[in-house]
């Protein structure tokens with residue numbers, strides 16, 4: 001039987017880490033250790049996103065395609081919705097993973113901010129401006145830990161020069177666990193999932209799938 005976990009369709013062993021955020025049970029101890037290290041340095045590691053199912057990612061994808069959620073340009077500012085299906089697909093891909101190929105399906109990846117630096121009532125957007133602004137010290141701390149190899153297995157995967165998704169400074173991944181989860185990922189399985197899905201831009205996605213994988217999937221499956 002095909003293991004559908006890497007596509008957000010299986011039944012991963014999830015536990016709630018912070019209110020409402022589910023992560024793979026295997027990363028909890030390391031995430032706790034990273035969170036405590038952050039606290040010891042005056043930061044509050046706060047999750048803004050964690051596990052996401054295929055259906056959730058599909059809903060984000062479809063709402064962006066239909067204009068129900070804003071589309072952001074590569075610079076992170078709202079842009080007009082392209083009329084051409086292929087252009088629209090590439091516009092969504094700038095900031096959103098393909099359903100079935102999001103690292104958030106793995107339960108090993110999280111989006112984090114510094115709760116201690118968040119002004120009261122502020123709604124986090126997860127933008128480069130935030131990473132370089134109010135959360136800059138927190139991200140510098142994380143970078144330092146990752147370079148020193150004391151980030152308990154966590155790394156950034158959306159970094160400059162890797163694939164075509166914009167660098168996402170807020171996204172960190174527990175690589176030892178995610179590597180295990182991605183071992184059997186197959187583009188053929190993903191194609192069959194798409195063929196059965198109610199997905200916007202489906203024709204463009206299926207027609208371009210190998211190139212999409214080269215630029216938007218495999219560079220981040222490290």
Ligand SMILES: [Zn+2]
Pocket residue numbers: 049104110111168170171172
């Ligand atoms: Zn993320």
